Amino acid sequence: MDLHLTSEQTLLRDSAAKFIAAAGPKVARGFRGQAPGFAPARLRESGELGWLGMLVPDSANGLGLGLTELALVLEQAGRGLVCEPIGLAAISAVALAQGRTPHPMLERAMTGAALVVPALQEGAFGDDPLAPRTQVAGESGALRVTGTKTFVCADGADGFLVSASARDGPELCYVARNAPGCTLSATQTVDGRKLSTLSLKDAPADLVPSRQSSRNAVDALHNLALFALSAELLGVMEKAQEITFDYLRIRKQFGKLIGSFQALQHKAVDIYIKTEALRSLVFQIAANNDPYRIDPALAAAAKAKASEDALTVTQACIQLHGGIGFTDEHDIGLYLKRAMLLSSLFGNAAAQRRRYVAIAGLTA
Amino acid sequence: MDLHLTSEQTLLRDSAAKFIAAAGPKVARGFRGQAPGFAPARLRESGELGWLGMLVPDSANGLGLGLTELALVLEQAGRGLVCEPIGLAAISAVALAQGRTPHPMLERAMTGAALVVPALQEGAFGDDPLAPRTQVAGESGALRVTGTKTFVCADGADGFLVSASARDGPELCYVARNAPGCTLSATQTVDGRKLSTLSLKDAPADLVPSRQSSRNAVDALHNLALFALSAELLGVMEKAQEITFDYLRIRKQFGKLIGSFQALQHKAVDIYIKTEALRSLVFQIAANNDPYRIDPALAAAAKAKASEDALTVTQACIQLHGGIGFTDEHDIGLYLKRAMLLSSLFGNAAAQRRRYVAIAGLTA
Amino acid sequence: MFRHDAPAEAEFRMEVRAWLEANLPPALRGRTTRPPPAELMPWYHTLSRKGWIAPHWPRQYGGMGATLNEQIIMTEELARVGAPHLPVQGLNHIGPILMEFATEAQKAQHLPPIIEGSVIWCQGYSEPGAGSDLASLSTRATLEGDCFVVKGHKIWTTWAHYSDWMFALVRTDPQAQPRQAGISFLLIDMHSPGITVRPIKTIAGDDEFSEVFFDDVIVPAGNLVGKLHDGWRIANALLGHERLGTSNPQFALMALDRIKTMARASGVIVDPAFQDRLAAASINVTALAALFSHAVELTNSEQSPGPESSIIKIFGSELLQALNELLIEAAGGHAAADRPIATDFGEVDVATPFLQARRVTIYGGSSEIQRNVVARRVLNLPN
């Protein structure tokens, strides 16, 4: 179903669609195994378009927009298999903007001159985002962070927003890439991007505060990350199925267009329904939540559903393509691989459901 | 796929098929709300055919047959929506036959003159069959049982095989229906049969021993019950889908036989596959296990799969019938209702999987 | 679920909640089957007197003219208090159709009694040979002078045996090709001579449906809605409305509550494996609510969801079945009990709603038909 957008939102979506027209499967292939695995110039371009500072309040020189606008852009990023970490950069920017005085990195993060990304995960499964094992200690202005963060999208990053436990609970800390005691080790992923383990040993850090009115900064950033990934997964699903429906309309077997076979039609409808349901969910959440205080249960719900359905849908797309879908040459496999990566980040579907049980009060 | 049967087994199956030809949906309807909800004469007839003593060793005047034969008969009972509790009676008989001298009830249980049924459940979910809350105490020859058994198929029963905890673990006890301290309260089920709560207060009981060579009698009877229910559920699934496939071959919509629509064909194939898989599983277990020492993990596996798939298959059968399948007049709904009852007995699919995790050593 | 009420909305919600608590008889709460008219209609009249019977109808026709948010609040509060399902054929189906297609005289005759609850309507579409293939219907209406003579047989007619009026699709041109072009939309007084109604008992034991036999029933020509042979278009124009109505997340929310109560009673609520399925179900209910809000939003802004309402129908109906399967699982040994189960947390009906839920993927266009519609009209897949 169409979204009911304002004319400004429509303009924004069209501008994002134009941006991704220069991305797509071919470009994503080109970045496989490159360092960094994206074009820094394109990240700066997205900064110039205002996207990285989209959620940052006017008062901190951002656009002061909401989740609907973020979702519109990230949906397009997902569609285009965009390699530049626009979503992670944009949500980090809003975190950097929360203090009474914004963090010094904010301006460069908003223009794309620097890349700051969240580093919130520690285990492969079952993290409690509000109880990191990583510790932060020391006086204000002389903080030190020690611990290990995993699955960090550190490729090309200049700094990290690290969750760490202090005496009174979790805090969000900024750690520079080149800080002493900060080391990275990277692993290649199936979609050609990298995930890193970030080891911190007495690394100097700045506290990234939360607004008084908002929830804890770690929770706020975590929920925003879940939402952003859900919107991007939505875009991945959309484009994968469009490619597939197009194929069903032209491929012939048994003398007929395969899209005329009822069994394939119904499978196509099944994936379409999943995508529509996720789109409604994402945009309802967007319309009713402030970016830095998203209801944690809804954030978990969106990421659970997006992670599960994106894998299901992109797998079904390969099945509907038949043999050709299984070749590396064909683009459709790239959507499955991107879905594998995004689904796994910040907790997969099962992990989100486990959190949801606790935070949605299901068993109360 | 066909079973590879001996000529004796084929004869047995044919004889069971003949027996159920006089049962079926119409007869099952007739027993709704009757007391008892079956024909005692038919139970005696099945006794005369040797079925109730089928698993009882020759030495105790039984037929000394195995699980394959039991499954062949119960598969037919499921197909025919037979209301006589043949399976429960037959597995109780083998339990009564285990001691050095068979229990006095054995002979009447084998002929169908009396009905003895297991009473092993206590909770709606999550029972550990080897740790009943019901207690048995006292000297040999003067045992007393106290506790509450639930979901007992007590309709028309003369006695119960009750699991109860003694000092050294669970024991199987025989309690007569008319024993002092033994009271029943019955609930009607959707398929017209009854389930009862059996309250025991210092009720006199006999110990029903296990052979030295076998596992504990409670465990043995429990596993046998799971197997018997699985075989009966298999029959329910088989007949429900046969009725459905027949309907697909004659009902027209849009000027075509609805069985020619690919989406319905594929749905039909899906339920057929589930049924075939269950049949192979049931008969592989049958071919490789002794009746009174079935591998508990395999028994749980069969009941888990049968309980889940029988509900799925019979629900799909109603869907494939369309509106007519939703009327009480049409027979297909009776198969769903029988599946609801049998699936729930002795632990539904989820409960069986939970047990399976523990006993199959999955997490070791 | 997503929204935070604006202050005026919050006030409205509290007003609705308090009024419902005070006025809905306890015996009508949490019912799994729709109570018969003798029990249900007094509640309909109470709502009507309060002016809340038709939140979505414009004020000129006696509706509330409520905003979208107010409608949603109303739905949520009705679900919260466990209100019974009202007869909707009048309020949601023929009412809106009459507003769009009927003459002023027809509107004046039929709309007020719907608001007042003095008549009950039923929908005469399906026939024994025309279920999924509705266009093949064969109930004949022959114009003789200033009357139609109706002969034929309708089936799966909700509440026909309680109804005063039927809006029906009838064949007025047996030769027409395509067959849709020979169908008209007729209002039939159910008290007319020649009508026989036979209730159908369902597998869930209720009598929601009937068969209706027409034996030369005389219907005044003035009861035709729209033009002769134009009935197909009229019926389909508001099919989206019907699908939206049946996909109202109210039913899913009530099912979720029933699952939680049963799970507490059976103890399975503490099993993390069950919790995982409950979470998945609850998340899907949230998604259904989102789809529904989205569709209502589009409908209210005059962008009809059109064939995309089929998506909500498929998603909502299959979710309702999945929820009822989870209910059966939560009930454990109680799954097959044919009465509500008495528990420490109140009575819970298990088998009845489970069996009832079988209908939702069959009626109002089966899931298979809906998928065909989406494949062709939304995805433009080839024929």
Place this chain on the structure above:
Amino acid sequence: MFRHDAPAEAEFRMEVRAWLEANLPPALRGRTTRPPPAELMPWYHTLSRKGWIAPHWPRQYGGMGATLNEQIIMTEELARVGAPHLPVQGLNHIGPILMEFATEAQKAQHLPPIIEGSVIWCQGYSEPGAGSDLASLSTRATLEGDCFVVKGHKIWTTWAHYSDWMFALVRTDPQAQPRQAGISFLLIDMHSPGITVRPIKTIAGDDEFSEVFFDDVIVPAGNLVGKLHDGWRIANALLGHERLGTSNPQFALMALDRIKTMARASGVIVDPAFQDRLAAASINVTALAALFSHAVELTNSEQSPGPESSIIKIFGSELLQALNELLIEAAGGHAAADRPIATDFGEVDVATPFLQARRVTIYGGSSEIQRNVVARRVLNLPN
């Protein structure tokens, strides 16, 4: 899994187990992709020298002539030790076809090298325009004198780039109706002039498949198997065998082991919600093993499972995908890593087997085609 070995069988199992432990190189164990011939064939030769390369072949052709139970024991023990998947086109496909349909000269020429592992075979069936619709294949073989001249294009040919011989379906009568009646079964020397092989890289990164181009390739007429235009029957006679082979529960058992290892490493093994899914998966693997035993039993007693082998193919292939989805879940944050993950319990490959499993519902007749076959030939549903 169900059986308890008879004493002689238990002895045989112990012999197999000890021998495999002693002789299978560690580097070949637990591999998710099939190693290239240079690595794999020495192991093939070792098995061959031991006499165990073809348990199901009769002794007269150099097989083991093993009983059904011995074959099952062999399969289970190969799975247990994590043995790599052998090239099966010779052993399981063309071997049995030759035994049934070939001349003595053809058997003498081709069967011994298969047993010895001195040649590798590939199967030339699919074409770019003839995947699911195999009967529409268009690779032409024209008889000119005592040779066929072959021109055309095969695709999805497993290991073509490593193969010495191909057994191919070729069109020998372009006019035949039905089209199946114009197809012949031909053995083609892959070293013939005019053959070009282009490996296809898959989404899993392996090179199991190739495209093969035939540019007027000369094939001696003596390489025809069976009669001219009778190839369709020959290929189909043993399709059941192929489907059985690809549904061997060995793959599912190995997948289950991989899940358990990964789940221990990620810690999710203690989560009851995960355990519940693992139990369901494990129960389905047990059911697959039962289906497989059942089918092998029927095959061995000369009651070919026929089109019902499609059932096993559907069940087995879809289960393998479900298992790999559970693997991805168990891997949590590691799901997208493109290398094996080093854990305290050994290395586990996650993304590669997950991606590889995409093929099993496509190749050898897609799940959709198999369902059509079952609907028509087993369930006799109308056309």
